[in-house]
Amino acid sequence: MTQPESTGYDYDVVISGASLAGSAAAILLARRGVRVALLERRSDPDAYKVLCTHSITANAHPVLDELGLVPAIEKAGAVRNKARWYTRWGWIEPKAAPGGPELPYAYNIRRSTLDPMIRSHAGRTPGVDLLLGHQVTGLVRETGRTVGVRASTPQGEREIRARLVVGADGKDSAVAKYAGVPGREYENGRFGYFAHFRDLPLHGGLGHTWFLDPDMAYAFPNEDGVTVIAVLPGKKWLPAFRDDLEGSFLAFVRALPEAPPIDSAERVTKITGTVNYQLNSRSPKAPGVALIGDAALTGDPLWGVGCGWALESAQWLAEAVAPALTGRSDRGDRRNPGHPGNLDASLAAYARRHRRRLRGHQYLAADFARARPFNPLERLMFSAAARDEAVARHMHLFGSRLISPLRFLNPVAVAKASAVNLKHRRAAASAAPARLSRAEP
Incomplete structure (x- = not known):
């Protein structure tokens, strides 16, 4: 058990949920000198999430690398997630440019393999106390901010005080509920x-x-x-x-x-x-509280982005708040590194980054979740990607969440797709008389 300093807190951070987001955040925070309690409501160290695409998009590969998990993931037999996409215009098959670098990738790996791997890794990380069988039942609040959690444990009820409480407890986040974090739900027209x-x-x-x-x-x-x-x-x-x-x-x-x-x-x-998987978007922060993974934003499962965003948001949070939690922050009250204002400023920076990186993707996903047909712009980009390798690579970067919607649909990309389709239509029109001539007796 990590020995707390005499600060009035048991830990710097208490995290509810020891799956991908929570375990990754615990590791990354502890490596930066933060004392972490990682709570998991299930008592089985091998527990895992069942409802999942079991795929990590390429945007999260740098996080896996920082966590040191890439060798273990590859040793476990994970498959690099190269893919092809069917459309009514043909197959989109992204390939590396001739003489160019390999396309970015991450991994397809079942959560039954991945969750115990990363949870065990977190439990072995100095500065992390992995507490299994601990379910958050409420928050401890003082002067308008959260300063800890109440938890049901195998030994009974327990209060754990911390300067920051992190909800990594999924789309139905209890931490978000207890903290009254505002959010928005989008209906999903698919099951x-x-x-x-x-x-x-x-x-x-x-x-x-x-x-x-x-x-x-x-x-x-x-x-x-x-x-x-x-x-x-x-x-x-x-x-x-x-x-x-x-x-x-x-x-x-x-x-x-x-x-x-x-x-x-x-x-x-x-x-x-x-049959009713709603998309949720919540504010990623409140006084003394941060949300990561599905607790902050639940994407449409058809895109397979949840695992990647869980890992990325854990990294963004650790980078933002660790300096404030360890007294090395240049935000807020510089004369008093432990002042809550430093942490609040860091949480605000995390929330801005979270919104900047994910809000556009979520907006498009929520619109597409209405189960509508392709709109004209989607028809343009998908049809061109099926006909041109450069457009297919561009779409691969977007599908891997390595570029933003604005960059995906930038004027140069749209002009390129339009030129590809125009060339295709001209070729088809030129070929039509030739086919007709061959068909004549």
């Missing part, structure tokens, strides 16, 4: 079901995503020869799935273009999912 299959070959060994406009599906290969298949239809299909979940799921997959041969593969899990 989702998924299952895991072993020995399921995919074209090129790549992950596949099907944009069926507006229905969706994906197949992501993971470690140990297991592939995750998810279907995300519009809710008009929900009555059929409720009447016959297995039959509807399998029929949906069989009907996909270049469908994975699921009938010859071994299904190793039951079909699970959700």
Whole structure:
């Protein structure tokens, strides 16, 4: 057990939730000299999140590298998440430019492998106390700010005081609820079901995503020869799935273009999912409180961004608040490094970064979650990406959340896509008379 200093606090930070976001934040904060209590409501150290895309987008690779997890992830057999996307204009197949660098990647890895790995890593990190079986039941508040948590533990109720409480406890965050953090919900016009299959070959060994406009599906290969298949239809299909979940799921997959041969593969899990997965956006901070991962922002699962954003937000928080928590902050009251104003200024900086990096992505995702057909701009970019390798690479950067929506749709990119489609239409028009001439007797 970490010995607290005589500051009136048991720890500098208490984190509720020891999955990806919470464990990553604990590691990164502790390495910066912060004393951390990492609480996990489940007592099993091997517990893991079930409802997940099991994919980490390339934007989070630098965080995995900083955490030191890349060697362990690769040793576990994680699959680098290269992919191809089906559209009605053809397949988008991002490839590295000739003579250019490899496309950015991260990993497809099941949470049953990843969660215990990162939680164990956190528990071994000096400065982190991993407290399993600790469920937050309330917050401790003084003079208008949060100064700790109340938790139910195997030994009974306990109060843990800290200068900062971090909610890493998912989209239904208890910390956010107890702190009264404002938020916004977006309805999702799709529902989702998924299952895991072993020995399921995919074209090129790549992950596949099907944009069926507006229905969706994906197949992501993971470690140990297991592939995750998810279907995300519009809710008009929900009555059929409720009447016959297995039959509807399998029929949906069989009907996909270049469908994975699921009938010859071994299904190793039951079909699970959700029919009402709302997108949540909350303020990432309150006095004495920070939210990371799904607690701050819950994305649409069809994009597979949740794991990446959980890791990134953990890194952003650690970078922002560690100086204030260790007395090295240049914000707020410089004469008193422990003054709450330093921490509040750091939390404000974290919140600005969080909004700047993710708000645009969430806005587009919430709009697309209405299960509408492609709009004109989406038709332009997707069709051009299916016809041109440079546009496909540009789309890969956006799908990997390495560029912002504004950069994805910048005037140069839109002009390039327009030129690609114009060239395609001219080629098609020129080929039409030739085909007609060959068809004449």
